[in-house]
Amino acid sequence: MAATTTQPDTRRILRFTKTERVAHWVNAGLFAVVMLTGAVLKDIGGLSGTVGHRELVRFLHVYCGLAIPVAFVAAYAPRWGKALRLDVSRINRWSPGDLRWLRTFGRDRSVKLDKFNPGQKLNAAFVAAAAIVMVATGLIMAAGSIFPWLGTFPDNTKTGATFVHDAFALFIWMAVLGHIYLAFNDSDALRSMTRGDISTRWARAKRPLWYDEQVGSNPQSEGTEAG
Amino acid sequence: MDGTPVGRRVFLGVVGLGALGIVFGRQTQDFLGRALRPVTSFDPTGLSGLLPVGGFRYYTVTGGFPSKSKADYRLRVKGLVERPFTLTYDELVALPPTRLKRDFQCVTGWRVDGVHWQGVLLRDLLDRAVVKPEGTALKFTSFDGTYTESLTLDQARRSDVIVAYKLDGDDISSRHGGPVRLYVAPMYGYKSCKWLDGIEVTAKVDQGYWEDYGYDIDGWVGKSNGRDDNPT
Numbered sequence: 001m002a003a004t005t006t007q008p009d010t011r012r013i014l015r016f017t018k019t020e021r022v023a024h025w026v027n028a029g030l031f032a033v034v035m036l037t038g039a040v041l042k043d044i045g046g047l048s049g050t051v052g053h054r055e056l057v058r059f060l061h062v063y064c065g066l067a068i069p070v071a072f073v074a075a076y077a078p079r080w081g082k083a084l085r086l087d088v089s090r091i092n093r094w095s096p097g098d099l100r101w102l103r104t105f106g107r108d109r110s111v112k113l114d115k116f117n118p119g120q121k122l123n124a125a126f127v128a129a130a131a132i133v134m135v136a137t138g139l140i141m142a143a144g145s146i147f148p149w150l151g152t153f154p155d156n157t158k159t160g161a162t163f164v165h166d167a168f169a170l171f172i173w174m175a176v177l178g179h180i181y182l183a184f185n186d187s188d189a190l191r192s193m194t195r196g197d198i199s200t201r202w203a204r205a206k207r208p209l210w211y212d213e214q215v216g217s218n219p220q221s222e223g224t225e226a227g
Numbered sequence: 228m229d230g231t232p233v234g235r236r237v238f239l240g241v242v243g244l245g246a247l248g249i250v251f252g253r254q255t256q257d258f259l260g261r262a263l264r265p266v267t268s269f270d271p272t273g274l275s276g277l278l279p280v281g282g283f284r285y286y287t288v289t290g291g292f293p294s295k296s297k298a299d300y301r302l303r304v305k306g307l308v309e310r311p312f313t314l315t316y317d318e319l320v321a322l323p324p325t326r327l328k329r330d331f332q333c334v335t336g337w338r339v340d341g342v343h344w345q346g347v348l349l350r351d352l353l354d355r356a357v358v359k360p361e362g363t364a365l366k367f368t369s370f371d372g373t374y375t376e377s378l379t380l381d382q383a384r385r386s387d388v389i390v391a392y393k394l395d396g397d398d399i400s401s402r403h404g405g406p407v408r409l410y411v412a413p414m415y416g417y418k419s420c421k422w423l424d425g426i427e428v429t430a431k432v433d434q435g436y437w438e439d440y441g442y443d444i445d446g447w448v449g450k451s452n453g454r455d456d457n458p459t
Contacts (some may be wrong), residue, residue: 132242132245
């Protein structure tokens with residue numbers, strides 16, 4: 001594992017484009033609002049009484065929730081979404097060795113990881129699916145009251161949708177807290193979500209397949225442009 | 228970019244779980260609610276609220292849950308009446324009680340089955356005050372200073388409309404709208420004014436807090452607000 005180079009490696013490669021970074025932080029902000037207002041609406045630990053102003057809290061929850069898929073599409077679909085589109089298809093593919101990495105809970109150091117590790121891949125697939133479930137169940141809950149034009153659903157469906165919304169909220173909280181915990185344990189990776197670039201040392205040590213692609217076997221690629 | 232897709236299995240699995248949950252959520256929730264009751268009923272932290280097991284959700288329209296002790300509590304009956312009067316908590320509780328067991332349906336969709344209520348028939352209070360001929364409606368006020376509600380006199384005289392002081396056998400807590408709240412059994416929860424401290428007889432319906440946000444003035448369960456819930 002020890003670095004063999006004698007002088008510090010200061011080269012940096014682009015990890016996330018500006019569009020991706022903006023999309024990430026907009027998404028993070030919306031998630032924060034939705035998760036916190038959701039906790040208030042569900043009255044976790046008596047928060048509902050502390051905060052009050054239910055109409056405002058509900059308004060924020062519903063519209064920030066709906067803004068999540070809208071913001072994603074706005075970053076993904078247009079011209080400027082090329083890097084995001086590539087990364088999305090990349091995070092949606094297993095690389096050789098990924099399953100072995102998962103089976104050993106990341107302890108098998110011989111596995112060469114791609115740009116995203118298998119945990120990130122599972123997390124992305126889960127959060128994407130969960131977001132769709134949350135929007136769908138949220139719309140069922142809002143039908144007839146906040147959104148009268150949606151009509152109404154039978155009692156059992158509304159109760160079922162509320163149950164799923166609550167249960168998935170719990171899973172999403174766990175996934176997001178895990179994501180934040182891991183980010184704060186890797187300050188290089190965290191900083192690259194604000195600056196965009198990351199050291200080649202990080203890439204070589206933690207994402208060797210991606211490093212090879214960006215630098216090793218293809219040194220003239222656009223990978224060396226920083227920030 | 229080769230390799231098998233991650234998403235298909237995880238993604239479809241999660242979405243499928245969500246869809247199944249919508250269909251079977253009611254039964255699952257009822258089951259979980261029963262199984263976890265020993266935990267959730269003795270939880271001083273309130274963290275069991277994290278569990279998706281249903282029950283009441285507590286709403287307040289001001290910056291907190293207002294509270295008033297039984298000793299400080301007063302209920303004023305006033306407006307277009309011959310004999311306005313004020314009751315203390317003890318005087319209210321000493322009146323002949325009426326007990327109801329009905330489902331509680333919120334206009335936002337949640338429902339709690341078979342809730343026990345105890346209180347005093349609203350019409351008994353009105354008869355005691357003697358409504359003047361020009362009085363046709365009631366305005367209810369809350370000691371939170373903001374929440375108001377209304378009923379027509381005919382609605383108020385039903386035998387399932389009470390000024391309640393017990394819920395499921397216990398004193399009504401602050402978050403449930405205690406120590407005294409209105410309970411209008413056949414209507415959506417927002418009509419049952421919480422933290423009730425004033426009943427005023429008026430010449431016409433003066434719509435309440437939630438009606439200003441677009442909810443129907445006549446909030447019959449299943450026949451208003453564009454909803455088709457089973458009647459309570």
